[in-house]
Amino acid sequence: MTRIAVYPGSFDPPTRGHTDLVHRTLALADTVIVAITSNSTKEPLFSVDERLSMLRVAVGEAPRVQFDAFDGLLVDFCRRNGATLIIRGLRAVSDFEYEFQMAMMNRHLMPGLETAFLVPPEDATYLSSSLVREVARYGGSVDGLVHPVVAEALARRFRK
Numbered sequence: 001m002t003r004i005a006v007y008p009g010s011f012d013p014p015t016r017g018h019t020d021l022v023h024r025t026l027a028l029a030d031t032v033i034v035a036i037t038s039n040s041t042k043e044p045l046f047s048v049d050e051r052l053s054m055l056r057v058a059v060g061e062a063p064r065v066q067f068d069a070f071d072g073l074l075v076d077f078c079r080r081n082g083a084t085l086i087i088r089g090l091r092a093v094s095d096f097e098y099e100f101q102m103a104m105m106n107r108h109l110m111p112g113l114e115t116a117f118l119v120p121p122e123d124a125t126y127l128s129s130s131l132v133r134e135v136a137r138y139g140g141s142v143d144g145l146v147h148p149v150v151a152e153a154l155a156r157r158f159r160k
Contacts (some may be wrong), residue, residue, distance in 0.1 A: 005029035005085040005116075008037050008074055012044045013150045014055045015132055016122035017089065022059050024032055024040070024118060025087050035140050036069040045133055045157060058147035086115045120153040 011018055011034070025032045036045075044109050044150070047067050048069045055067055069076040088099050088107060096117075103115035104134065120127065127145055136142050136154035143151060 003029045004031045004083040006033045006083045007087040008035045011051050012129050014058050015127050017120040017127045019058050021089050033066045054150050057149045090117045
């Protein structure tokens with residue numbers, strides 16, 4: 001049996017923390033689908049296609065990693081793709097309450113669907129896409145926080 005995991009997120013932009021979780025998830029699943037979700041409460045900085053492109057470069061050659069985007073319920077995406085595991089990152093205790101609630105709802109909607117919480121490496125616990133966007137917006141260095149391709153995309157976006 002092939003174990004398929006879905007790592008959903010907005011990835012706007014993808015950070016080193018995101019790519020770390022993708023690579024570590026390969027130890028838990030045969031295939032990892034990195035799935036960009038649209039969040040109706042947020043105005044994205046980058047289009048879905050731009051984010052998919054940046055993710056492909058940032059993750060690098062990984063034959064067991066796929067990239068996709070979806071609207072709607074995560075459980076519907078998981079069903080369509082035969083996934084039985086959702087991967088979520090927890091940076092701080094404050095993330096847990098929301099993530100726990102979502103995991104329980106997903107399990108309610110799709111019994112047998114599990115959620116695994118992974119913590120980032122120590123040097124990325126403070127890292128979030130929104131923080132990276134803010135630093136880049138005001139001309140701060142994002143070196144080491146994101147892949148160089150992402151840093152260049154941020155620089156281009158904020159030069160406009």
